[in-house]
Amino acid sequence: GAGVSQTPSNKVTEKGKYVELRCDPISGHTALYWYRQSLGQGPEFLIYFQGTGAADDSGLPNDRFFAVRPEGSVSTLKIQRTERGDSAVYLCASSLTGTSPYNEQFFGPGTRLTVL
Amino acid sequence: KQEVTQIPAALSVPEGENLVLNCSFTDSAIYNLQWFRQDPGKGLTSLLLIQSSQREQTSGRLNASLDKSSGRSTLYIAASQPGDSATYLCAAPQGDNYGQNFVFGPGTRLSVLP
Numbered sequence: 228g229a230g231v232s233q234t235p236s237n238k239v240t241e242k243g244k245y246v247e248l249r250c251d252p253i254s255g256h257t258a259l260y261w262y263r264q265s266l267g268q269g270p271e272f273l274i275y276f277q278g279t280g281a282a283d284d285s286g287l288p289n290d291r292f293f294a295v296r297p298e299g300s301v302s303t304l305k306i307q308r309t310e311r312g313d314s315a316v317y318l319c320a321s322s323l324t325g326t327s328p329y330n331e332q333f334f335g336p337g338t339r340l341t342v343l
Numbered sequence: 344k345q346e347v348t349q350i351p352a353a354l355s356v357p358e359g360e361n362l363v364l365n366c367s368f369t370d371s372a373i374y375n376l377q378w379f380r381q382d383p384g385k386g387l388t389s390l391l392l393i394q395s396s397q398r399e400q401t402s403g404r405l406n407a408s409l410d411k412s413s414g415r416s417t418l419y420i421a422a423s424q425p426g427d428s429a430t431y432l433c434a435a436p437q438g439d440n441y442g443q444n445f446v447f448g449p450g451t452r453l454s455v456l457p
Contacts, residue, residue: 258443260445262447268449269432269447269449269450270387270432272437272444272446282443283443283444318386318387320387325443328396329375329392329394330443331389331392332434332445334379334388336386
């Protein structure tokens with residue numbers, strides 16, 4: 228596609244529920260990243276995929292968070308037993324490859340998650 | 344652990360002024376650094392990616408420099424316009440990787456007044 232797309236744009240859920248956030252990267256980009264951004268702060272890294280594998284998941288805050296990219300394109304970020312502190316904008320980015328210094332990341336519009 | 348700071352936190356200038364935004368990082372073992380802009384309620388737009396082998400990178404009215412030894416990068420905006428109003432973020436890699444794990448600064452909120 229022309230750019231990184233994310234769905235849904237907004238998600239409101241209740242505490243304790245399960246949510247899935249989807250990211251469609253730029254076609255041909257092998258690297259995909261998830262970040263989350265709280266109000267007034269810069270994005271915070273969550274996880275990086277190179278192809279189908281999670282090459283770095285050091286930013287996932289706890290085991291309630293999980294992400295997959297089974298075919299090396301679309302990725303889903305899954306959050307179990309949501310908590311109010313999970314409320315944030317979840318951003319997805321992609322780049323041509325993560326194994327080069329020419330690694331310009333392109334971001335999607337984000338999914339705003341609100342946990343009531 | 345990489346830490347990124349940006350000053351000033353906010354800046355308001357009249358249209359037409361040239362301005363400089365500053366970014367500092369603590370771990371200089373980086374291969375690249377990227378500048379973004381973010382409009383309210385929107386995602387990030389890539390402005391410039393500077394590799395460590397480069398000292399400067401230019402795109403239109405934007406010029407970014409990188410000084411690894413001092414742990415600093417600057418974004419220079421020439422002849423500012425109201426459309427430049429946004430939050431500007433810099434991001435440096437965590438450790439000596441190619442930017443897979445970006446650490447972002449808190450941003451500089453720029454207002455350009457007509």
